[in-house]
Amino acid sequence: MIYAGVDIGGMTIKVGLVNENGKIVLSRAFATEQEKGFKSMVARTAEMVRALLDEANYSLLDLGGIGFGIPGTVDSKKGMIVSAVNIGCKNEKLVEEMAQYFNVPIAVGNDANMAALGEQRFGAGKGHENVVMITLGTGIGGGIIIDGKLYEGNGGAGGEVGHQIIVVDGEQCNCGRRGCWERYASATGLINQTKYAMADNANSLMHKIASENGGVDGKTAFLAKDAGDEAGRNVVEQYLHYLSEGLLNLAYVLHPEMFIIGGGISHEGKNVMDPLREKLNESLQSSGMLPLIEIVQASLGNNAGIIGAAALVM
Numbered sequence: 001m002i003y004a005g006v007d008i009g010g011m012t013i014k015v016g017l018v019n020e021n022g023k024i025v026l027s028r029a030f031a032t033e034q035e036k037g038f039k040s041m042v043a044r045t046a047e048m049v050r051a052l053l054d055e056a057n058y059s060l061l062d063l064g065g066i067g068f069g070i071p072g073t074v075d076s077k078k079g080m081i082v083s084a085v086n087i088g089c090k091n092e093k094l095v096e097e098m099a100q101y102f103n104v105p106i107a108v109g110n111d112a113n114m115a116a117l118g119e120q121r122f123g124a125g126k127g128h129e130n131v132v133m134i135t136l137g138t139g140i141g142g143g144i145i146i147d148g149k150l151y152e153g154n155g156g157a158g159g160e161v162g163h164q165i166i167v168v169d170g171e172q173c174n175c176g177r178r179g180c181w182e183r184y185a186s187a188t189g190l191i192n193q194t195k196y197a198m199a200d201n202a203n204s205l206m207h208k209i210a211s212e213n214g215g216v217d218g219k220t221a222f223l224a225k226d227a228g229d230e231a232g233r234n235v236v237e238q239y240l241h242y243l244s245e246g247l248l249n250l251a252y253v254l255h256p257e258m259f260i261i262g263g264g265i266s267h268e269g270k271n272v273m274d275p276l277r278e279k280l281n282e283s284l285q286s287s288g289m290l291p292l293i294e295i296v297q298a299s300l301g302n303n304a305g306i307i308g309a310a311a312l313v314m
Contacts, residue, residue, distance in 0.1 A: 001064035002056075003313055004049045007111060007305030008032065008070055010086035013041070015048045016303070017056055018310035022122025024303055026056045034088040039097065041087070046101035065105035065313035068094060069114035069305045075156045076109050082156065107313040109150065111305055113159060115298075116143020117150050118308030119260050123300040130256040133298065134161065134247070136263035139174075140182035144254065150312070162186065166245050184242040187218045187265055190235075194221045197235045205229035218265050226271075240272070244279035251284060251293055262298030273297060 002025065007014040009032060016027035028048060032041065049066060053059065072084025079095025095106045109117070116133035125131040129148040135141035140162030144151040152158050162182035163175050170179030183189055194216050198206050205224040210216045221239070224232025247259055259280075265272060273295055281292040300307055 002053075002058050002062050003064045003310040004052070004066040005114075005306035005308070005310035006045055006049075006066065006068045007114070007309060008041075008045075008068065008084075008087055009111075010034070010071065013045060013048075014302075014306055015045060015052060016306035016310070017052050017058070018307055020314070022118070022307050022311065024306060026052050027303075027306060028052060032087060038089055038092045042094070042097045043101075046098065049102070060102070060104075063102065063104050065107065065310075066098060066102060067106075067114070067309035067311070067313035068098075068108040069111035069309040070094070070108060071111045073155075073157055074108055074110050074152075076107065076152060077156075079106070079108055081108070105313050107309075109152070109309070109312050110143075110156065110159070112141030113143040113150055113152060114308030114312060115141070115262065115300075115304035116145060116260070116308065117311050118300050118304040118306075119262070119298055120145045120148075121311045122307055123304065124260050124296045124298055125258055128257045130254075131258050131260060132161075132250055132254060132256045133260040133262060135298075136185065136187055136243075136261065136265040138186060138188050140186045140246075141263075145256075146254070161246070161250060164246060164249055166242060166249070181242070181246040185239070185246055187263065189242070190218050190221065190239050190265065191216055193235050193239055197221070197231050201231040204231035206232050206235075219268075222268055222271055236271075240275050240279065243272075244276055244283075247276065247280050247295075248283055251280060252289065255289065256293060258294040258296060260296055260298050262304065266297045269297060 003018045014029045017025040071086045073082040081089045081092045119125045120131045131145040133143040142161030163180045165179045167179035171183040173180035209223050221232045221235035225236045277295045
């Protein structure tokens with residue numbers, strides 16, 4: 001059988017055909033165009049699925065199901081998009097609408113959960129039953145797998161790990177609370193911390209690096225640290241401290257076998273993974289919270305959403 005995975009974003013919808021081994025056979029992307037409305041989005045997605053099947057020489061009889069990843073709150077049991085601001089959807093019956101085009105199993109989940117499911121089934125977490133994936137981007141996304149099953153919480157609203165408080169009465173978060181983890185440990189948080197340090201350290205190499213690379217980004221402090229810049233080193237160490245504290249909170253609640261780290265900052269590889277392993281497992285060991293927890297870099301990249309959405313319906 002072949003399965004269709006659909007990863008819907010604010011700007012782009014990615015559709016892929018995924019085989020039973022989690023490999024993408026063929027994929028395409030097209031503009032979301034949310035201004036055309038929900039029904040148009042579903043119709044164009046259905047058209048793309050049919051086009052991919054034709055191009056890859058599959059028939060409708062080969063299609064085992066279609067899975068969707070949505071950037072927002074999803075009630076997977078009801079097959080509904082509860083709220084997805086980035087694509088202009090609220091209380092939309094996605095499964096029911098898509099079923100007008102295909103007589104196959106159809107499932108829907110949150111996009112961060114789909115990425116976690118993809119990594120657990122076919123990526124860095126393959127072979128592990130208890131996994132938490134953390135995606136470090138503009139905010140912090142999370143996906144939780146317990147005993148091999150996706151944990152979504154009541155009404156699909158669980159897994160929002162980025163909104164745990166790590167600094168009481170700290171920086172204002174977009175969610176309305178203060179001191180959320182994503183304000184400090186997301187890529188946005190790292191960029192803000194880099195800018196603060198640059199303002200306080202006029203002679204830091206971070207100024208030169210930012211100028212040469214078109215502005216401050218998530219790499220600026222890491223590059224400065226690698227070049228021996230003390231201010232850059234301080235930013236990186238402070239950032240990793242925030243990141244490890246959030247992971248430690250999750251470790252005490254869930255104690256998974258593995259944390260999978262995705263998003264742009266994960267591309268720093270050992271510069272991020274090694275210190276996180278040391279900080280996390282040193283704390284766990286000293287408090288007797290054994291066994292230790294693996295920390296690995298995500299392996300599916302931008303395909304995790306497609307693969308995970310397909311895995312949801314498998």
